[in-house]
Amino acid sequence: MDADGPAIEARSLSKRYGPVAAVDALSFAVPRGSVTGFLGPNGAGKTTTMRLMLGLASPTSGTATILGVPYAKLDEPLRRVGAALEITGFHPGRTAHDHLRITCLEGGLAEERADAVLAMTGMGGSANAKVRTFSFGMRQRLALATALLGEPAVLILDEPANGLDPAGVAWLRGFLRRYASAGGAVLMSSHILAEVAEVADRVVVIDRGRLVRQGSVAELTAAAGERVIARSPSVAALRTALERAGAVVAEEPNGSLAIRNLSAERVGEVAAAEGLVLHELRGETSSLEDAFLALTGDVPPVPPARPDAEGP
Amino acid sequence: MIRLVHAELVKVRTTRLWLGLLIGAVALDAVGVIATLAIAGTAEGARANIRPVTTVEDLQMLVWGGAVIGLFTAVLAATMSTGEYRYGTAAGTYLATPSRGRVLASKMGAAIPIGFAAGLIGGALPVIIAAAWFAVKGDALPFGLPVLTAILEVGLQCTYVAVLSVCVGGALRSQVVAILGLLGWGLVVEPLATALVPSLKRWAPFSGAQDAFGAPDPLLFGHLAAFGLMLSYVAAVWYVAYWIEGRRDV
Numbered sequence: 419m420d421a422d423g424p425a426i427e428a429r430s431l432s433k434r435y436g437p438v439a440a441v442d443a444l445s446f447a448v449p450r451g452s453v454t455g456f457l458g459p460n461g462a463g464k465t466t467t468m469r470l471m472l473g474l475a476s477p478t479s480g481t482a483t484i485l486g487v488p489y490a491k492l493d494e495p496l497r498r499v500g501a502a503l504e505i506t507g508f509h510p511g512r513t514a515h516d517h518l519r520i521t522c523l524e525g526g527l528a529e530e531r532a533d534a535v536l537a538m539t540g541m542g543g544s545a546n547a548k549v550r551t552f553s554f555g556m557r558q559r560l561a562l563a564t565a566l567l568g569e570p571a572v573l574i575l576d577e578p579a580n581g582l583d584p585a586g587v588a589w590l591r592g593f594l595r596r597y598a599s600a601g602g603a604v605l606m607s608s609h610i611l612a613e614v615a616e617v618a619d620r621v622v623v624i625d626r627g628r629l630v631r632q633g634s635v636a637e638l639t640a641a642a643g644e645r646v647i648a649r650s651p652s653v654a655a656l657r658t659a660l661e662r663a664g665a666v667v668a669e670e671p672n673g674s675l676a677i678r679n680l681s682a683e684r685v686g687e688v689a690a691a692e693g694l695v696l697h698e699l700r701g702e703t704s705s706l707e708d709a710f711l712a713l714t715g716d717v718p719p720v721p722p723a724r725p726d727a728e729g730p
Numbered sequence: 731m732i733r734l735v736h737a738e739l740v741k742v743r744t745t746r747l748w749l750g751l752l753i754g755a756v757a758l759d760a761v762g763v764i765a766t767l768a769i770a771g772t773a774e775g776a777r778a779n780i781r782p783v784t785t786v787e788d789l790q791m792l793v794w795g796g797a798v799i800g801l802f803t804a805v806l807a808a809t810m811s812t813g814e815y816r817y818g819t820a821a822g823t824y825l826a827t828p829s830r831g832r833v834l835a836s837k838m839g840a841a842i843p844i845g846f847a848a849g850l851i852g853g854a855l856p857v858i859i860a861a862a863w864f865a866v867k868g869d870a871l872p873f874g875l876p877v878l879t880a881i882l883e884v885g886l887q888c889t890y891v892a893v894l895s896v897c898v899g900g901a902l903r904s905q906v907v908a909i910l911g912l913l914g915w916g917l918v919v920e921p922l923a924t925a926l927v928p929s930l931k932r933w934a935p936f937s938g939a940q941d942a943f944g945a946p947d948p949l950l951f952g953h954l955a956a957f958g959l960m961l962s963y964v965a966a967v968w969y970v971a972y973w974i975e976g977r978r979d980v
Contacts, residue, residue, distance in 0.1 A: 473828050509744075511747075521822060
């Protein structure tokens with residue numbers, strides 16, 4: 419095993435299903451001692467990439483290594499890598515403790531680890547309950563408990579915060595930070611970008627199976643630049659005027675406009691020239707969500723304009 | 731490998747399927763034995779060619795009939811493979827043991843004690859029922875070493891069926907297809923084909939196995955050839971399952 423290289427590395431990783439490229443020449447690295455967010459729109463290929471890394475699917479071409487070797491060649495893999503994927507299931511008629519005990523047996527781990535991870539993930543009280551009685555959040559905790567069984571150096575987590583209650587999300591955030599501080603490497607996919615921004619040091623953004631960008635969260639948000647927020651009772655007219663002036667405009671869920679490519683001063687001038695009233699005008703640093711949307715072009719749907727929202 | 735086989739046995743034990751199948755198999759076996767004992771010696775029994783149990787050989791035939799439990803063993807063994815996909819546990823299994831060949835081998839290893847235990851139950855049950863039947867009638871049970879041998883043979887038949895069925899499940903992935911395929915083959919296709927063309931019987935994977943460990947039949951191969959045939963079937967289906975499983979995306 420490579421003691422100095424990246425914890426996880428994908429090199430020109432590709433997976434094709436017939437004519438469709440689910441993952442297309444993807445290369446990125448996850449360093450040790452960090453939490454890396456793995457972002458992309460639905461169907462971008464995040465889960466497929468994780469399956470390729472874990473040897474659950476065969477790549478059409480390229481390689482994926484964990485701690486320097488392909489997953490299938492890892493000695494005692496559960497002690498090296500903990501994984502919680504969306505595709506991982508549980509037998510509904512089995513108890514949480516039995517599920518973990520079986521994984522311990524399969525992975526050559528001490529069966530006492532089952533009790534330890536149940537306590538760690540707040541599942542101690544449900545150890546002997548059958549999985550069929552579990553909520554989605556409890557199943558998510560059980561998946562995390564399974565990933566932690568072998569006290570691995572690398573965690574690969576697919577949407578780990580999905581279904582967790584606020585306390586669970588806070589616990590997960592703290593746990594992942596401590597884990598990375600202790601030298602562990604985490605690759606986590608999530609569609610909750612605010613959550614990723616809170617916990618991740620780095621992000622890898624993919625779209626349609628291809629790498630769009632990788633780097634630190636700060637680099638990504640800085641690259642996305644600033645934007646201007648404008649609120650007006652004449653949303654449609656203001657939008658048209660701004661787009662005519664060269665701006666890229668997106669409507670926010672609250673009805674305000676998020677504007678790129680024009681300064682706040684220029685937006686004010688355009689509105690004044692058109693005789694449009696502004697209720698708000700301010701510059702704003704981009705969030706991870708802005709950066710993600712800018713990189714993937716995954717613009718949220720604009721709600722239909724209300725007739726009473728139109729101009730004076 | 732021993733801990734993987736242990737894990738597979740724990741997987742079976744920690745769900746209720748085995749218990750339901752065992753109860754169903756024992757009930758079917760018991761009904762068959764009671765019906766045989768009740769009808770034997772009557773005019774209906776004579777018409778159906780069912781002889782009364784008067785000798786050790788007659789009791790041996792009754793024991794061999796207990797091999798019907800093999801059908802339930804087949805279902806349980808097939809679900810050991812297909813259940814991993816039905817419930818999505820295959821990913822977890824392969825994360826712990828990336829070598830799919832070892833996983834298949836461990837399931838086959840776990841199928842051996844399961845099949846053998848089921849066969850022993852299926853073989854012993856007719857003796858227990860017959861003993862009670864004879865006791866009620868005040869007769870002596872014609873018991874001897876051949877009866878114990880027959881029980882052991884039913885155990886070995888069911889072991890073969892279980893190992894073969896694990897591989898069938900591994901090759902097919904779909905639980906419904908595997909179970910319906912095994913039951914359809916064992917209950918419909920094979921009996922029909924061997925009834926229409928009796929010379930096929932010696933080649934049939936289920937009834938052909940009878941000659942290795944079961945009632946002698948002039949239509950079948952000798953013991954050794956039948957045993958070799960069974961091993962060939964297991965090896966062939968294992969290879970297909972191994973080849974498919976190794977290339978399957980989870």
